[in-house]
Amino acid sequence: MNRFGFVVLALVAFQTSAFAQQGDASRGQQAFRICAACHSLEPDRNMTGPSLARLWGRKAGGLASFERYSDALNSSGIIWDDRSLDAWLTDPDRMVPDNEMPFEGIKDERARADLLAFLKEATKLGTAPPRTAQGPMGGMGGMMGGMMGGGQAPNLKTLDPTQRVTVITHCRDTYRVTTADGKTRHFWERNLRLKTDSGEDGPQSGAPAILQAGMTGDRADVIFAAPEEISKMIEPRC
Ligand code: HEC
Incomplete structure (x- = not known):
């Protein structure tokens, strides 16, 4: 391969990984619908799973208002950040064996990056999207x-x-x-x-x-x- 070819390849590789890290929050919002069956973004509004409000920096299993954490997640010692959440969403069972989240993971790296881009903003306090299902339909x-x-x-x-x-x-x-x-x-x-x-x-x-x-x-x-x-x-x- 000549030098020019190498530079082009390196640039392509650089751009792909830059994309993967940034993620597209609006696509991530669509992907979050699967999670929304079990998780809200409002503080302490717990459903099947714990509220994800203020997730970054939180200790795994650490939301005091959620009564149903598995021992496995509770004692994992994980602090949620970009890296640990990426691993959790790739394959929860591999990262924390015997956890009780009924979800098999998202294998597509790009889809995870999109979801994390959305979550990182949406889990900050005061940014949760308004409730859509207010009252009976x-x-x-x-x-x-x-x-x-x-x-x-x-x-x-x-x-x-x-x-x-x-x-x-x-x-x-x-x-x-x-x-x-x-x-x-x-x-x-x-x-x-x-x-x-x-x-x-x-x-x-x-x-x-x-x-x-x-x-x-x-x-x-x-x-x-x-x-x-x-x-x-x-x-x-x-
Ligand atoms: C069918 C219900 C369900 C779905 C779908 C689901 N989760 Fe969960 N999630 C749970 C439960 C239950 C737990 C607690 C697991 C435990 O204690 O072992 C959990 C735990 C978590 C935690 C750890 C929270 C903490 O306080 O430590 C994160 C982060 C998380 N889920 C993110 C997601 C994301 C993002 C999605 C969508 C891709 C998702 N979950 C899909 C039920 C679900």
């Missing part, structure tokens, strides 16, 4: 307001009448659920999931919410404000 017709928005759990503090449960009865293998609009629906008892959300997004005490679960229409979640409300609310009656 009325337009989709009451019960459909579940997790259809691609991640963010809807706030259940104010419910429309189609979602606000007033009575639940149980007879043999069947639940009958009546909502504030006066409608009653039947569910095979295995198709009705009883859940709680005692947090900011959970329902008011005494006003559980019903949300459709899955696509077939025969399943739903009823979400209560606290576990002790569940059996109190369900009347055995045929």
Whole structure:
């Protein structure tokens, strides 16, 4: 190879690695949608995974408000920065065996750089994008307001009448659920999931919410404000 050829190759190599380090934050924002199913960017708003607000410089497993860290992550000694996050997102299981993040990793270096470029800005305090899924998605017709928005759990503090449960009865293998609009629906008892959300997004005490679960229409979640409300609310009656 002549000298000119070498210089061109070196330049190409330099540009590629410079690109990879910079990353494209707007493409990264798209990629973050996968993460948003489990992670919010608002301080202490925890879902399946911990809030990622103020992530840079934080100790792994170190967010005090998150109750569900694995021992593995907790005792890893990792401090989150560009380099450690790149390794974590490449292959979480390789970096921290026995961690409990259900995510296999992003093998594409460019895609990771884009995501990190977005995260580095978006996790700074006061820069979190506004909540998109505020309240039930009325337009989709009451019960459909579940997790259809691609991640963010809807706030259940104010419910429309189609979602606000007033009575639940149980007879043999069947639940009958009546909502504030006066409608009653039947569910095979295995198709009705009883859940709680005692947090900011959970329902008011005494006003559980019903949300459709899955696509077939025969399943739903009823979400209560606290576990002790569940059996109190369900009347055995045929
Ligand atoms: C299906 C849910 C889920 C998805 C999807 C997911 N995570 Fe996680 N993530 C978790 C859980 C759960 C933990 C805690 C793991 C543990 O304690 O072992 C976690 C932990 C983390 C941590 C460590 C935080 C800390 O406080 O130490 C980071 C950083 C992280 N995830 C980033 C991401 C990014 C970026 C994505 C998207 C590419 C993503 N996660 C996708 C559930 C998820």
